[in-house]
Amino acid sequence: MDNVADEQKLKGIPASPGIAIGQIFVLVEAPEREQQEPIAENAVAAELQRFEKARQQCAAEIEQFMQKARSLLPSAVPILEAQLLILNDPLLLEEITSAIYQRHSAASAVLMVFNKHEKQLLRLRDPLFRDRALDLEDVKDRILSILRNEQISFSLPEKSIIIAHSLTPSEVLLIKEKDVRGIILESSSLTSHPVMLARSLQIPAVIGVRDALRLAQHAQTVIVDGYSGSVIFNPSEATIATYKQRRRLRRRAEQRIRKLKSLPSITTDGCQLHLYANADSFEDLDAAVTAGAEGIGLLRTELFLFNPDSNNGLFDEDALTQQYGEIAARVYPLPVTFRLFDLTADKLPNKVFFLREPNPSLGLRGVRLLLKHRSILGAQLRAILRASQHRNVRLLIPMVTSVAEVLKVMKLLRRFAETFRKQEIPFDPNLPIGIMIETPAATLLAHKLAPMVQFMSIGSNDLTQYTMAADRDNAAVDFYYDPFHPAVLQLIARTIEAVQPYGLEVTICGEFASHPLAIDTLIGLGISGFSVAPSLLLSTKKRIREANAEDARHLARHVLELSSPEEVRAAITEFRRQRKQKQTSRYSSGKSRTA
Numbered sequence: 001m002d003n004v005a006d007e008q009k010l011k012g013i014p015a016s017p018g019i020a021i022g023q024i025f026v027l028v029e030a031p032e033r034e035q036q037e038p039i040a041e042n043a044v045a046a047e048l049q050r051f052e053k054a055r056q057q058c059a060a061e062i063e064q065f066m067q068k069a070r071s072l073l074p075s076a077v078p079i080l081e082a083q084l085l086i087l088n089d090p091l092l093l094e095e096i097t098s099a100i101y102q103r104h105s106a107a108s109a110v111l112m113v114f115n116k117h118e119k120q121l122l123r124l125r126d127p128l129f130r131d132r133a134l135d136l137e138d139v140k141d142r143i144l145s146i147l148r149n150e151q152i153s154f155s156l157p158e159k160s161i162i163i164a165h166s167l168t169p170s171e172v173l174l175i176k177e178k179d180v181r182g183i184i185l186e187s188s189s190l191t192s193h194p195v196m197l198a199r200s201l202q203i204p205a206v207i208g209v210r211d212a213l214r215l216a217q218h219a220q221t222v223i224v225d226g227y228s229g230s231v232i233f234n235p236s237e238a239t240i241a242t243y244k245q246r247r248r249l250r251r252r253a254e255q256r257i258r259k260l261k262s263l264p265s266i267t268t269d270g271c272q273l274h275l276y277a278n279a280d281s282f283e284d285l286d287a288a289v290t291a292g293a294e295g296i297g298l299l300r301t302e303l304f305l306f307n308p309d310s311n312n313g314l315f316d317e318d319a320l321t322q323q324y325g326e327i328a329a330r331v332y333p334l335p336v337t338f339r340l341f342d343l344t345a346d347k348l349p350n351k352v353f354f355l356r357e358p359n360p361s362l363g364l365r366g367v368r369l370l371l372k373h374r375s376i377l378g379a380q381l382r383a384i385l386r387a388s389q390h391r392n393v394r395l396l397i398p399m400v401t402s403v404a405e406v407l408k409v410m411k412l413l414r415r416f417a418e419t420f421r422k423q424e425i426p427f428d429p430n431l432p433i434g435i436m437i438e439t440p441a442a443t444l445l446a447h448k449l450a451p452m453v454q455f456m457s458i459g460s461n462d463l464t465q466y467t468m469a470a471d472r473d474n475a476a477v478d479f480y481y482d483p484f485h486p487a488v489l490q491l492i493a494r495t496i497e498a499v500q501p502y503g504l505e506v507t508i509c510g511e512f513a514s515h516p517l518a519i520d521t522l523i524g525l526g527i528s529g530f531s532v533a534p535s536l537l538l539s540t541k542k543r544i545r546e547a548n549a550e551d552a553r554h555l556a557r558h559v560l561e562l563s564s565p566e567e568v569r570a571a572i573t574e575f576r577r578q579r580k581q582k583q584t585s586r587y588s589s590g591k592s593r594t595a
């Protein structure tokens with residue numbers, strides 16, 4: 001037996017950020033205990049009536065919850081709407097009614113029919129259906145408790161931390177009303193409705209903590225670290241002090257950004273822009289979500305490689321599948337854009353490629369290298385396709401220079417999708433596919449590439465390098481490597497213009513996207529949005545919110561006429577100076593814009 005005083009640390013999946021320290025409250029599921037004996041023939045009518053009354057009361061309760069959720073937790077409203085649909089589903093109602101006619105009590109008819117549908121949904125192994133199953137369970141529990149005259153309510157001690165196998169959405173809503181500080185679950189679906197609700201409620205949560213219920217029996221206090229996924233039972237005084245300090249630091253940092261975080265990325269004249277984050281690590285994913293990114297606009301998958309734990313080599317399909325599934329779930333429901341490996345042969349250990357090229361960035365890089373090594377491309381495409389079952393995945397092809405490259409990747413993807421369909425492996429049949437615009441060839445072919453894809457992302461780092469023929473990592477040519485060069489701006493403008501008739505989203509994800517001087521010009525050129533490092537999300541948003549799209553269009557037209565980066569920078573600086581002046585004079589005449 002565990003020593004009561006021992007500190008014990010378990011590791012789970014961080015599901016909702018934040019640190020909580022508190023008393024444990026174990027939530028045990030009520031046993032399913034309906035009688036099996038048939039009811040008397042003359043009791044059928046009364047049971048039918050009882051069921052109908054319970055159904056109506058249940059609908060009224062859900063409506064009530066929905067009222068509350070509209071102000072407290074808007075993200076719960078669609079879940080509750082789905083539950084109302086379940087309550088009115090003619091097929092379910094007919095099955096329950098006919099079970100009662102066959103002399104099952106109202107409660108056992110509900111249990112039987114709901115359980116059957118739940119099982120069918122779970123068998124489909126698709127997270128979307130798993131959520132539907134949880135909704136069914138929630139409605140079932142609610143009707144049963146009405147029929148049994150029970151209250152779905154529990155008395156929680158102050159500031160407690162709930163430990164359970166899993167939760168239903170309405171249990172999370174109840175938790176909202178109590179002073180719950182944290183959630184620890186043994187089950188592990190990051191994309192389930194309750195976990196999403198916990199995230200919206202900003203309740204720190206760690207899930208997939210095996211053994212949590214057992215350890216909870218021998219502990220009173222627990223720490224939940226929703227950033228790292230650690231759960232510490234019976235923490236020592238020193239551990240508590242460390243976590244309190246960590247919490248203070250995090251809170252301070254979060255407070256600074258909170259205000260801007262909830263504001264839209266919109267210009268002063270109402271032009272809405274996308275604001276995504278680039279992610280080079282798992283920490284970036286969390287930072288992006290915390291800072292309110294609309295999603296991950298660029299996940300550099302090659303930087304998530306080099307996993308020392310992988311025994312089967314760098315491109316082990318199972319390891320990639322697991323990693324991508326985790327990433328997609330970690331940011332769910334936000335979209336995540338997996339860029340195919342953008343590797344050069346020289347970046348890889350000898351045992352992977354023997355190729356040594358004199359000029360790797362003009363050699364087999366990105367999609368070129370992948371098309372040469374189909375087994376790597378295949379493993380990655382299949383892993384991304386599997387992760388797409390969450391329906392929040394996008395795929396991005398790097399270093400495109402021709403239509404043929406895109407066609408080849410798509411052909412391969414279609415083949416895998418076909419196999420998955422036959423094997424009943426869930427995936428997103430509408431997985432959005434995009435290309436990076438990083439080469440002059442891609443910009444000049446943008447009108448041909450546009451009808452083939454769903455979105456485009458301008459990689460200004462490489463576009464500058466290849467347009468200016470200046471190695472981005474060579475300090476000797478720093479002077480030439482300049483994204484403000486009119487040639488680079490012309491290519492960006494040309495891409496956006498060529499793609500416009502197809503209505504595609506064209507964002508920009510290189511460092512230029514977050515350059516303080518670049519944002520107005522890019523908006524003026526008609527960019528649909530930005531993808532920037534998580535730490536620069538809010539400063540980028542601030543600049544978007546200061547911009548005026550109409551003025552920016554004038555600026556863009558002007559800079560496209562110029563002939564050197566110095567002139568471009570000077571024009572932008574002057575534009576900003578004038579705007580500031582206008583704002584100051586407007587402010588002093590009392591017509592300031594309210595935030």
Ligand code: PEP
Binds near residue numbers: 458459461462509
């Ligand atoms: C780019 O080229 O601008 C880009 C975002 O990709 P990377 O920096 O990974 O080459």
Ligand code: MG
Binds near residue numbers: 438459461462
């Ligand atoms: Mg690039």
